Amino acid sequence: MTPWLIGIPVVALFAVTALVLLRRRGRAGFAVVLGIDALVLVGAVILLMGALGSGPAAAAVGTAAVTAETAAPAGIGGSALIAAAIAVAGSSIGAAFAVAYTGSAALAAMSERPEIFGRAMVVVGLAEGIAIYGLVVAMILIGKA
Known part of the structure; x- marks a missing residue:
């Protein structure tokens, strides 16, 4: 859950940066914004793969581990x-x-x-x-x- 919470301010920072670039640089800023969007997309895909790839946390009670039938x-x-x-x-x-x-x-x-x-x-x-x-x-x- 922590990567999602860390990702929110990063996305907000990218959005503000994109707005500033578009206002100051015009067409050249648009190319930079597309590059930033590509980076954000890659980061989102990495977070999504991490969320989908992780299984439930296995909490050991005493010395008994979670078996394949209960997981x-x-x-x-x-x-x-x-x-x-x-x-x-x-x-x-x-x-x-x-x-x-x-x-x-x-x-x-x-x-x-x-x-x-x-x-x-x-x-x-x-x-x-x-x-x-x-x-x-x-x-x-x-x-x-």
Whole structure:
């Protein structure tokens, strides 16, 4: 878990550096940003391989070690957690886009006809339901981990 926590400030530093380079150098800064992006991608792949390759920690109780029958297959818990994170992130981003478009359209329609407030808010609420579906899928995946 520690590499993930260390990686967050590093990614933030790369993002700030990329913004500064793009503002000051233009087209030459864009090439540098692409190089930085390639480095970040390589680092992310290394972290992902480390997370998927590591098995559960084997804690020895007394002198008894964990046997092959009681140990879970290596990497299954980590991949389920990564899948849960992808489900939540994807559904949240999708819900954000949906609420942005339906909310602006609902406000535009309500400015012309205020009596459609209830129907417009139902559509916006349905768009927010997308994020809830992602959370449900994530809970199912975490339960299987």
